[in-house]
Amino acid sequence: MTDNDAAGVTAARLAMLLTAFRPGDDALGVSELARRTGVPKSSVHRLTGHLAAQGLLERDGGAVRLGLKLFEIGQLATRQRGLVDAARPYLADLREATRNTVHLAVLEGTEVVYLDIVRGPDAPRLPSRIGGRFPAHATAVGKAILAFSPEEALERVIGAGLPRIGPRTITAPGLLRRALMKVRTDGLAYEREESGTGVICVAGPVLDARGQAQAAISISGWSNRVHAERVAPAVKTTALTLSRALS
Template sequence: MRTAEWNGGPNSVLGRAMTLLTAFRPDEVELSLAELARRTGMAKSTAHRLLRELTSWDLVERTPGGVRLGMRLFELGSQVPRQRGLREAAAPFLADLFEATHETVHLAIPDGVEVVYLQKLERRGGPKVPSRVGGRLPAHCTGVGKAMLAFAPPERLEAVLAAGLRRRAPRTVVAPGLLRQELAEIRERGVALEHEESTVGITCVAAPILDAEGMAVAAVSITGWVNRLDPARFASAVRTAALGVSRVLRGPS
């Protein structure tokens, strides 16, 4: 998650509250008041006052060691229409794909220059991948990200290039020309392949979920060990799952 620094950060009460809520990192269950104040640049008294208000709304919960994110945030997130509708439409196809491949299955959507994961069916004994439900990764180095960029409006790719193609692993594509070429190939074959571009040791095959205009609104993928998963072998299954979700979202023709 992204945090905003208090020095030069938001001045509104809502902005300060969001700064506190987004200070939590994916692997953190709770944070102390002192740590929250340090990360946000707020005075402890200001952070304490805002946390007390957030607690009254069940957006955070008090713990013996500090505070943690509250259940109300989960409830609100699950009510977002776009996410709920997509997850419900995709659920049977993701389950079938998981049963057919016995590999980790992802469902993701685009958000700016990143992808956000809405669902993850994890294979027991599979590789540890840096994805989690609600988590983000750069679009340019993930299978789902490249699948969506290949079928995205031109301005989305330009935004990704303008932000810089940061290297996450030795094989991350960081040359704009090479990325453009790869996206053109993805448009031709309908699936995106990733070989150790986001994480060493893993490979991935992904396919876009398209709207009626042929633009990607989400993507489906499977991920596994690079030395045991042959992406080409499962490309058809991943593409079939994505096509199924696309048809459901479009409704009767």
């Protein structure tokens, strides 16, 4: 194995260890990290020592937890931070106008990442969280972004497979393509129980000066509480206004 190959393996293992932590996790021991990552215990012990020395992990007895430096690094992601700061007043206004939960998301690979969530006062608690990910094909924000993205972004999603997430997830490439054509025509994407039972969502793309999606905003809630056709104009107006402000 060359030095470059060895460095690549080490970098991959470090990334696996850091991403092995899940929502709700506190400290994890070497055995649990080895189980989740498939990395040998001896390597986990050595690598977590290096990460702790750099402040990326913190020791808690014989276990480790994510370190504060990771949060600091996250705050340096200027593109996303700038987008969140610019979008927040618009998200707040949309939340106040509809009293539903509002999301801001971007596409990363085949998944959407939620950059900001403004919970509605009358809305139920949904499983989405800031920094959380979800398959793009099963969300309204994902479809809103894919409809206004280069073809290769859609091909990447289709190539990875379209697993069923909710009772009405689109799992056929042809159906997804037709759905995205309608999104391009309407400027809005809908999700009805595609991400989970009883969940409904309406999303609009946030476009750059070239007309390509750089993000999407949405309103989400339970299908027996959110009337998609009523909130859709507010979502579309907010997405267009934010698009102009960013451009």
